[in-house]
Amino acid sequence: MLRFLKVGLMVLSGILVMGCASTTDHEGAPVEDRPIADNAGGASTSGASGDGVHGQNLGTDPLKDPANILSRRSVFFAFDSYVVEDEYRGLVEAHAQYLAANPTARMTLQGHTDERGTHEYNLALGQRRADAVKRLMVLLGAQDSQIETISFGKERPRNIESNEIAWAENRRVDVLYLGE
Amino acid sequence: MRRLKKIHCFYRFLKSNIFIFLLSGALLYPLTVQAQLTIDIIGGSGAALPVSVVPFGNEATYPLSVSTVIGNDLKRSGRFRLIDETGIVPRPYLPEEVNTSIFRARGADAVVIGNMRPMPNNTIEVRFALIDTVRQETLANMAFTVTSPQLRATAHRIADIVYEKLTGEPGVFSTRIAYITQQGKQYMLLVADADGDNPQTIVTSADPLISPRFSPDGTRIAYVSFESQKPVVYVQSLMNGSRKAIANFRGSNSAPAWSPDGTQLIVTLSREGGSQLFIMPADGSNAAQRLMTSPGAIDTEAAFMPDGQSILFTSDRGGSPQIYRFWIMDRRTERVTFEGSHNVSPRPLPDGKGMVFVRRDNGRFQIAAMDFQTRQTMALTQGPMDESPSVAPNGRYILYSSTSGGRSILSAVSVDGTIRQRIGALTEQVREPAWGPIL
Numbered sequence: 001m002l003r004f005l006k007v008g009l010m011v012l013s014g015i016l017v018m019g020c021a022s023t024t025d026h027e028g029a030p031v032e033d034r035p036i037a038d039n040a041g042g043a044s045t046s047g048a049s050g051d052g053v054h055g056q057n058l059g060t061d062p063l064k065d066p067a068n069i070l071s072r073r074s075v076f077f078a079f080d081s082y083v084v085e086d087e088y089r090g091l092v093e094a095h096a097q098y099l100a101a102n103p104t105a106r107m108t109l110q111g112h113t114d115e116r117g118t119h120e121y122n123l124a125l126g127q128r129r130a131d132a133v134k135r136l137m138v139l140l141g142a143q144d145s146q147i148e149t150i151s152f153g154k155e156r157p158r159n160i161e162s163n164e165i166a167w168a169e170n171r172r173v174d175v176l177y178l179g180e
Numbered sequence: 181m182r183r184l185k186k187i188h189c190f191y192r193f194l195k196s197n198i199f200i201f202l203l204s205g206a207l208l209y210p211l212t213v214q215a216q217l218t219i220d221i222i223g224g225s226g227a228a229l230p231v232s233v234v235p236f237g238n239e240a241t242y243p244l245s246v247s248t249v250i251g252n253d254l255k256r257s258g259r260f261r262l263i264d265e266t267g268i269v270p271r272p273y274l275p276e277e278v279n280t281s282i283f284r285a286r287g288a289d290a291v292v293i294g295n296m297r298p299m300p301n302n303t304i305e306v307r308f309a310l311i312d313t314v315r316q317e318t319l320a321n322m323a324f325t326v327t328s329p330q331l332r333a334t335a336h337r338i339a340d341i342v343y344e345k346l347t348g349e350p351g352v353f354s355t356r357i358a359y360i361t362q363q364g365k366q367y368m369l370l371v372a373d374a375d376g377d378n379p380q381t382i383v384t385s386a387d388p389l390i391s392p393r394f395s396p397d398g399t400r401i402a403y404v405s406f407e408s409q410k411p412v413v414y415v416q417s418l419m420n421g422s423r424k425a426i427a428n429f430r431g432s433n434s435a436p437a438w439s440p441d442g443t444q445l446i447v448t449l450s451r452e453g454g455s456q457l458f459i460m461p462a463d464g465s466n467a468a469q470r471l472m473t474s475p476g477a478i479d480t481e482a483a484f485m486p487d488g489q490s491i492l493f494t495s496d497r498g499g500s501p502q503i504y505r506f507w508i509m510d511r512r513t514e515r516v517t518f519e520g521s522h523n524v525s526p527r528p529l530p531d532g533k534g535m536v537f538v539r540r541d542n543g544r545f546q547i548a549a550m551d552f553q554t555r556q557t558m559a560l561t562q563g564p565m566d567e568s569p570s571v572a573p574n575g576r577y578i579l580y581s582s583t584s585g586g587r588s589i590l591s592a593v594s595v596d597g598t599i600r601q602r603i604g605a606l607t608e609q610v611r612e613p614a615w616g617p618i619l
Contacts, residue, residue: 108410115583117545118538118567119390119612120435121494121501121524123411124448124455124478127432131453149450150410151432155388162586 062098063177069094073175075133076168079114082125082132092133095175096140103143106178109133111151112158114167119153126151133173217359217376217590218604219256228261229346232288236306237273237295243328246306249335250292253353253375254342258599263288275321280313289314292342299325306331308338310345319345332377350574356616357570357579358392358401359590363608369403371418374615376603382416391435394616395442395462401614402426402436402445402462413447415462426464437482437491438462446471446482446491455480457493472506472513485528492516492526492535503537517550519557525567529595530575536560536595538567547580549595560597570615571595579603581611 062068075088084092099105111126130149138144159166233251254260263286265271272278273295283291294308303325310320320341324334333354340351355374360367367389372379383389387406394401395415402415413433416423427433431450438445445462448455452470455478460468472479477497484491490507497504503517503526517523522540529535534551544563550556565583572578577599579592588611590603603610 110409116565117522117540118481118525120448120481121478123390123432123434124480127450127455128478131450148410148430149432151450152388152406152411153390155390155406160586 063180070098075129075173075175077129077171077173079167079171081171082128084132084136092136093140096137096142099137099143099146100141103146105146107142107147108176108178109147109149110156110174110176111149111153112156112170112172112174113154114170115154115157115162116167117154119155123151123153123155126153129171129173133175217372217379217610219376219592220602220604228259229289230263230287231260231290231292231342231346232263232265232283232286233292234265234268234271234273234294236293236308237271237297239296242296242304242331244331244335246294246296246331246335246338247292249332249375250339250342253336253339253351256375256601257343257351257353258594258601259343259347265291274307275309275311275318278309278311278313280311280316283311283313290319290342290346292338294338303327304331306334306338308341310342332373336373336375349576350618352572352574352577352615352618355573355618356394356398358394358614358616359610360389360392360612361608361610362388369401371401371616382418382421390612392612392614393436393438394614395438396440396617397442398617398619400442400462402438404434404436413445415445415464424464426462427458427460427468429468435480435482437484439484440486440488446484448480448482454478457482457491471508472511481525483527486530486532492528494524494526503535516552517557525569527569527571527578529571530573536569536571536578538569547578547593549578549597558597560593560595561591566591568612570613572615573618577601577615579613579615581613583611 062070065071069091072091075084075091099107109130111130113122113126127149130151134147134149137147157170159169231254233247235247239245239247251262255262268282272293278291278293291311291313292308294306297305299305306324306326308322309318312319326334336353339353343351343353352374356371357374358369358371360369365386367385367387368381369383369389369392370379370381383405385405385407390404392401392403399419400415400417402413404411404413411432411434412425413427413436414423415426426445427447427449429449429451433447433449435448436445443462444459446457446459447468449458449468454476457471457479458468459471460466474495474497477495479493479495481494482491489509490505492503492505494501495504498515500521501524502515503523505514505516520539520541523537525538526535527537533553534549536547536549538545539548545565545567546559546563547561547566547569548557548559560578561580566580569578569580575595577592577594579590581588582591588609590610590613592601592603593599
């Protein structure tokens with residue numbers, strides 16, 4: 001009975017969601033586009049402008065070349081873990097060396113968590129993951145000032161499903177160079 | 181008072197049957213398609229105080245049925261049961277017109293009556309009275325002179341007075357709530373009346389928004405926006421919509437908490453490594469100062485105690501996330517939670533005698549309440565993914581969000597766990613509710 005009811009409600013809410021999408025479509029609310037002129041000192045806007053590409057005479061951006069390890073941009077983590085596992089060592093090392101070789105390059109490490117737990121505590125957990133990757137990169141030759149670590153917590157999952165596979169995809173640190 | 185105690189006993193009896201109420205609540209789920217929140221009682225209403233709300237004199241000539249709004253407020257609070265007054269003639273509009281024995285015969289312990297009439301300058305006089313039919317006493321007799329757009333607010337005020345006279349606690353029908361919605365990749369921060377009416381979008385973004393918190397005077401709201409591809413704390417005026425990035429330091433900026441006087445904010449910053457608590461002026465006029473030192477640990481989710489002397493916060497300094505209390509003047513820290521391996525999101529009760537928080541129990545995230553004196557904790561919800569508790573300013577209800585099947589909705593539970601409300605919004609994800617102050 002309960003099962004039947006649940007299914008019924010799911011179907012019902014599905015219909016209602018669909019019904020509503022059309023009623024709200026007309027709004028087409030524009031994304032707020034207020035300038036963030038009142039930065040209180042964010043370092044994210046300082047440093048090199050441009051795309052951070054230096055001395056590349058092969059016509060290929062190593063950061064975007066699928067054959068180059070630098071195009072790999074995610075480090076994944078085990079549940080409740082901040083340990084950068086061995087399989088990501090090469091990736092982290094390559095990016096650290098790139099930063100060392102390109103002192104004007106700037107990078108953001110974005111920490112992410114799975115959906116379990118609260119918004120704010122997950123934000124801190126994602127931060128800890130990003131910090132762990134940064135520590136390793138600095139150890140491997142990058143400058144502290146080249147890397148900003150931030151967290152999205154559970155707010156930007158790569159896979160929105162609620163299962164072990166999705167959660168594993170979401171526990172990650174994404175590597176972004178300035179301007180990307 | 182004795183009546184209320186009896187009701188309390190009955191609530192306890194009902195708790196054992198709470199599942200049945202949840203089930204019937206599911207059937208009550210509104211069938212209309214609308215963007216606005218709708219609130220349904222899904223438990224406890226059967227044992228409520230019987231009150232009759234008589235349509236106000238001349239009500240039909242105005243655009244809003246004041247008595248309907250009052251009745252809905254009282255009913256949804258879970259503490260009142262509406263007694264039908266149809267057929268009682270003549271309808272009483274003034275206190276002296278109430279025949280208490282007729283209402284008592286119908287089972288009503290109290291009667292709300294009123295009258296409306298036009299006044300100069302396009303204003304309306306709304307008179308109302310609350311009669312105790314058992315003691316045959318007039319508990320309130322008031323007049324409001326308002327404009328037509330103020331009728332709904334007037335109805336909420338009257339419901340607040342009725343609630344306070346009959347329960348001894350302030351009503352929260354005139355308060356506002358804030359919440360976040362997500363529809364696809366569009367995130368919005370909305371502010372609405374406590375009954376879900378009059379929703380107003382105050383921020384729209386293509387990136388996540390989290391952690392809305394009303395200032396103690398209700399004129400501003402602090403929140404975290406990811407619109408610059410990192411978490412930044414903003415404070416926005418609810419009067420004119422202007423806003424300021426109050427914490428936008430290198431790294432992550434999150435978890436704003438207002439001091440009770442509204443002048444300070446505690447925020448979580450990662451600018452000095454890890455996640456640490458900092459205090460700063462709420463107008464951003466001065467630098468953020470580190471509140472305490474705990475190298476390597478996560479400190480976050482600060483919340484001021486009502487007296488402003490201490491804060492509650494979440495820290496994993498002891499190896500697992502637990503709730504601690506920090507006294508700002510003498511810089512003393514005390515651990516508050518010891519049961520279980522995961523206790524987060526502390527929110528003090530307005531009387532300072534306890535808190536609600538989120539605990540993980542066998543993988544289920546539940547809202548729980550703790551009494552500081554006895555250290556007793558009680559689960560208020562079952563989970564599995566309940567979070568973001570926000571306490572009503574009268575300390576009676578807790579708004580929270582629950583997620584299941586990838587969908588999040590708002591719910592409310594009374595602080596003793598007896599009254600449950602499901603707050604429906606069928607169109608989108610709704611989460612992170614914040615209850616505003618009594619103004």
